Amino acid sequence: MAKFEERSRAIELRKQGKSYSQIKRSIKVSKSTLSIWLQDLPLSERRLREVRDWNQSRIENYRETRRKQREAVLNDIYKIEKRKIMPLTAKEIFIGGLFLYWGEGAKTKLSSEAILSNTNPSIVKAFIHWLEHSFHVRRVDMKIRLQLYKDMDVDEEIHYWSRALLIKESQFRKPYIKKSNRTSLTYKNKYTHGTCNVILGNAKVSKKIMMGLKILEEHFMG
Numbered sequence: 001m002a003k004f005e006e007r008s009r010a011i012e013l014r015k016q017g018k019s020y021s022q023i024k025r026s027i028k029v030s031k032s033t034l035s036i037w038l039q040d041l042p043l044s045e046r047r048l049r050e051v052r053d054w055n056q057s058r059i060e061n062y063r064e065t066r067r068k069q070r071e072a073v074l075n076d077i078y079k080i081e082k083r084k085i086m087p088l089t090a091k092e093i094f095i096g097g098l099f100l101y102w103g104e105g106a107k108t109k110l111s112s113e114a115i116l117s118n119t120n121p122s123i124v125k126a127f128i129h130w131l132e133h134s135f136h137v138r139r140v141d142m143k144i145r146l147q148l149y150k151d152m153d154v155d156e157e158i159h160y161w162s163r164a165l166l167i168k169e170s171q172f173r174k175p176y177i178k179k180s181n182r183t184s185l186t187y188k189n190k191y192t193h194g195t196c197n198v199i200l201g202n203a204k205v206s207k208k209i210m211m212g213l214k215i216l217e218e219h220f221m222g
Helices: 002-015 020-026 031-037 045-085 090-104 121-135 154-165 203-221
Strands: 114-118 142-149 176-178 195-200
Touching: 002 020, 020 031, 090 114, 090 121, 090 203, 114 121, 114 203, 121 154, 121 195, 121 203, 142 154, 154 195
Parallel strands: 142 176
Antiparallel strands: 114 195, 142 195
């Protein structure tokens, strides 16, 4: 008798345009049982569209909720790590800059220039900041050379990097133009403004950097 009442109730709800999921919340039966009971009662096209739209809306709401949860977790971690890291001491900036140069800088021991190349403006700015604060180098003594693709606007890119680095356009050397197009690259965003080379023609600073790297290498090699 209970099954008959459940089936009758399921049919009634189906005629009201309820989906299987909605019916299951009212009647505790499996989806396979409902498919047998309601096989002759398909939803109308209009109602199908409504259900699909509702499901999509629910999915989007779920995704948005999850995104906010992830952001909240990361924001909490960010606050904790920032308290650990900041403010940086002069020694920490110096050592951090050595590691940066170890990974990204030109490491020819006999060179009279300190050179760092990168596509990320933040990394390039960190290098400039390091030179200024750890070696008391003036920004006006630095030169910039860009590596660009042939389908990029040279004047526009020089203007971009000049503003980003707060370095005058007169300090930019003639850029190196690659024969290929940026539009043909797989990872286009990485090279949005080409590669920026910061060049400091100072043999004394270059030697200090090389010796600093030698000390780090000796330390980690034991």
